[in-house]
Amino acid sequence: MNIQAILNDKIKEAMIAAGAGSEVEALVRQSNKIQFGDYQANGIMGAAKKLGMNPREFAQTVLDHLSIDDIAEKLEIAGPGFINIFLKNEWISKHANQANISSTLGVTATQNDTVVVDYSSPNVAKEMHVGHLRSTIIGDSVVRTLEFLGNTVIRANHVGDWGTQFGMLIAYLEKVQNDDVKDLDLSDLEAFYRAAKHAYDSDEAFAEKSRNYVVKLQSGDEYCLTMWRKLVDITMAQCQHTYDRLNVTLTRDDTMGESLYNPMLPKIVQTLKGKGLAVEDDGAAVVFLDEFKNKAGDPMGVIIQKKDGGYLYTTTDIAAAVYRYHTLHADRVILFTDARQTLHAQQAWLITRKAGFVPDEFIMEHFTFGMMLGKNGKPFKTRTGGTVKLTDLLDEAIERATALIEQKNPDLSAEEKHAVVEAVAIGAVKYSDLSKNRNTDYVFDWDNMLSFEGNTAPYMQYAYTRIRSIFARAGLDMADIGGEIVIHEDKERALAVKLLQFEEVLLLVAKDGMPHLLCQYLFELAGIFSSFYEACPILSSDDKTKTSRLLLAALTAKTLKQGLDLLGIKTVEKM
Ligand code: ARG
Numbered sequence: 001m002n003i004q005a006i007l008n009d010k011i012k013e014a015m016i017a018a019g020a021g022s023e024v025e026a027l028v029r030q031s032n033k034i035q036f037g038d039y040q041a042n043g044i045m046g047a048a049k050k051l052g053m054n055p056r057e058f059a060q061t062v063l064d065h066l067s068i069d070d071i072a073e074k075l076e077i078a079g080p081g082f083i084n085i086f087l088k089n090e091w092i093s094k095h096a097n098q099a100n101i102s103s104t105l106g107v108t109a110t111q112n113d114t115v116v117v118d119y120s121s122p123n124v125a126k127e128m129h130v131g132h133l134r135s136t137i138i139g140d141s142v143v144r145t146l147e148f149l150g151n152t153v154i155r156a157n158h159v160g161d162w163g164t165q166f167g168m169l170i171a172y173l174e175k176v177q178n179d180d181v182k183d184l185d186l187s188d189l190e191a192f193y194r195a196a197k198h199a200y201d202s203d204e205a206f207a208e209k210s211r212n213y214v215v216k217l218q219s220g221d222e223y224c225l226t227m228w229r230k231l232v233d234i235t236m237a238q239c240q241h242t243y244d245r246l247n248v249t250l251t252r253d254d255t256m257g258e259s260l261y262n263p264m265l266p267k268i269v270q271t272l273k274g275k276g277l278a279v280e281d282d283g284a285a286v287v288f289l290d291e292f293k294n295k296a297g298d299p300m301g302v303i304i305q306k307k308d309g310g311y312l313y314t315t316t317d318i319a320a321a322v323y324r325y326h327t328l329h330a331d332r333v334i335l336f337t338d339a340r341q342t343l344h345a346q347q348a349w350l351i352t353r354k355a356g357f358v359p360d361e362f363i364m365e366h367f368t369f370g371m372m373l374g375k376n377g378k379p380f381k382t383r384t385g386g387t388v389k390l391t392d393l394l395d396e397a398i399e400r401a402t403a404l405i406e407q408k409n410p411d412l413s414a415e416e417k418h419a420v421v422e423a424v425a426i427g428a429v430k431y432s433d434l435s436k437n438r439n440t441d442y443v444f445d446w447d448n449m450l451s452f453e454g455n456t457a458p459y460m461q462y463a464y465t466r467i468r469s470i471f472a473r474a475g476l477d478m479a480d481i482g483g484e485i486v487i488h489e490d491k492e493r494a495l496a497v498k499l500l501q502f503e504e505v506l507l508l509v510a511k512d513g514m515p516h517l518l519c520q521y522l523f524e525l526a527g528i529f530s531s532f533y534e535a536c537p538i539l540s541s542d543d544k545t546k547t548s549r550l551l552l553a554a555l556t557a558k559t560l561k562q563g564l565d566l567l568g569i570k571t572v573e574k575m
Pocket residue numbers: 118120121122123158159160317320335336337
């Protein structure tokens with residue numbers, strides 16, 4: 001449930017009844033101090049000012065028009081004119097009980113947008129490296145959250161699968177095949193790419209053939225297309241392996257590479273020319289944008305077709321926007337890339353809008369992120385200064401988690417150990433990234449992320465198993481505790497209110513594409529549960545209290561598990 005929205009609606013209604021205009025905002029927010037209540041309305045002062053009224057007097061008039069006795073225990077006018085709202089224990093209990101029996105843990109939002117999420121997007125014939133980690137896991141967490149809230153999500157893996165380098169790659173693939181290397185081992189795509197480049201630079205006949213193959217590929221030559229597909233398949237099979245290891249929901253079917261848009265490009269350029277937006281400039285087709293100035297202060301030129309007829313990354317993204325609106329019928333597009341592509345996206349989408357290719361209400365959002373840094377504060381690299389492959393990073397995570405778990409809990413069976421190591425290793429890498437505000441760079445630090453203390457995956461996973469162990473010890477199944485939650489103690493109350501705020505945080509994650517808010521929520525929830533558990537004995541209490549507290553514990557466990565799942569992080573029952 002969305003308590004904030006419920007209170008916001010009620011108070012807004014009362015503000016209007018008290019004389020405010022219909023556009024007034026109640027601005028109800030969660031309070032950050034318990035003495036200010038559970039929620040507070042911040043909109044009174046602004047509304048009173050508009051009406052030329054004393055804010056505290058206006059607040060009193062609003063309260064006179066407000067009937068929320070069933071929800072609120074107490075309403076208080078505070079400071080210059082805030083309204084503090086203290087929720088009623090009975091109301092909290094009732095909704096906690098509903099949440100406990102609901103399959104969505106009380107989340108009632110029913111969004112139903114079609115959202116295209118463009119994320120991960122590695123490049124063919126290159127291996128996934130740490131530069132693709134953030135887009136892949138932040139994007140996937142937002143995808144899961146959007147789906148959980150009811151939206152239809154179309155995952156668009158905008159793979160770099162087209163370009164002039166494919167002539168060279170096809171020629172090299174052919175060479176490798178002709179040399180009859182049995183079981184052609186392309187597992188080292190980087191080495192393959194390097195070798196192709198070397199042949200291109202050092203062997204004129206090879207270079208000649210490569211250039212010939214680009215032209216053939218572009219004109220739809222069957223042989224070149226078959227070879228090209230082979231390269232795409234090999235790359236995507238490797239990516240899939242990484243996605244599976246990462247517990248990321250992308251599949252082969254989600255691949256919508258740059259090549260998908262090729263057939264659309266000539267018409268896009270033609271239309272832009274027809275509208276006078278694109279002009280010929282030194283043989284190329286260029287769109288000059290007043291909104292962006294170059295160094296000389298002149299409108300910046302964005303090339304959409306080169307002199308030799310080739311199209312560009314921007315042209316493809318214009319086509320992708322058109323496709324997503326007209327063919328996929330999306331309401332919203334979210335693009336996840338690092339911040340260095342900001343200008344690129346702004347330009348592509350500005351051209352798309354200026355051309356009238358999509359209507360104003362079609363939402364296109366670019367959610368960017370900062371860099372992953374090493375402990376030295378510089379971009380994360382291998383010891384020798386190379387790019388870190390994602391598979392190597394995950395191998396190291398498994399290695400480190402194995403050592404950690406062997407030392408923490410040597411008594412686990414081999415099977416249990418395997419599951420715990422995997423959940424902790426992958427979870428740690430993902431959580432350490434997802435828990436940071438994506439707008440900032442962050443330091444990738446093995447020791448921090450594998451710590452059982454602080455806002456880390458192992459801490460969260462352990463918090464979950466601790467609750468599970470309460471049930472295990474009592475020989476009880478979480479699903480069939482009868483009875484109901486009845487709130488008496490402050491710590492029970494604080495826990496229940498936090499649990500009921502799950503939906504509010506998910507809505508924010510879906511709106512702003514910021515999974516760190518969910519991490520923060522889960523971390524706080526785990527902390528609130530700990531203080532509840534310390535202050536409120538469960539198994540030794542009288543029957544009714546015990547039942548109520550067990551139910552609160554069960555809802556906490558389910559919320560932690562669900563929340564971690566929305567982050568793409570696995571939980572285990574024992575660790
Ligand atoms: N393949 C690109 C890269 O590796 C990312 C593509 C992002 N998506 C897009 N529609 N431009 O940087």
